[in-house]
Amino acid sequence: MKKIEAIIKPFKLDDVKEALNELGIKGMTVSEVKGYGRQKGHKEVYRGAEYVVDFIPKIKLEIVVDARVAEQAAEKIREAANTGKIGDGKIFIYSVEEAIRVRTGERGPEAV
Numbered sequence: 001m002k003k004i005e006a007i008i009k010p011f012k013l014d015d016v017k018e019a020l021n022e023l024g025i026k027g028m029t030v031s032e033v034k035g036y037g038r039q040k041g042h043k044e045v046y047r048g049a050e051y052v053v054d055f056i057p058k059i060k061l062e063i064v065v066d067a068r069v070a071e072q073a074a075e076k077i078r079e080a081a082n083t084g085k086i087g088d089g090k091i092f093i094y095s096v097e098e099a100i101r102v103r104t105g106e107r108g109p110e111a112v
Helices: 010-022 067-081
Strands: 002-008 029-035 042-046 049-053 056-065 089-095
Touching: 002 010, 002 067, 010 056, 010 067, 056 067, 067 089
Parallel strands: none
Antiparallel strands: 002 056, 002 089, 029 056, 042 049
């Protein structure tokens, strides 16, 4: 099993969700996060005062999938989240040693 963690722009979440549904991936965890990378934030003007926004709002998407579909899922996320502009995000893929469904005690891929 593989865990895919993707940091994407908030307005791309629905596109990514639809793309993953096409692969048959239904479950995911979504968190609102803030961060910055190469773009290092940006300046905004509020009521005439200029200030720096260091942390940009992003969405962190987490899914656990069978290892055989991990690359396909990552590519679907990449395609759906891509705007071609700086700050599109990152995708990380981790190995998952074990998964346990709390309700039934099922283990491994069946628990996912």
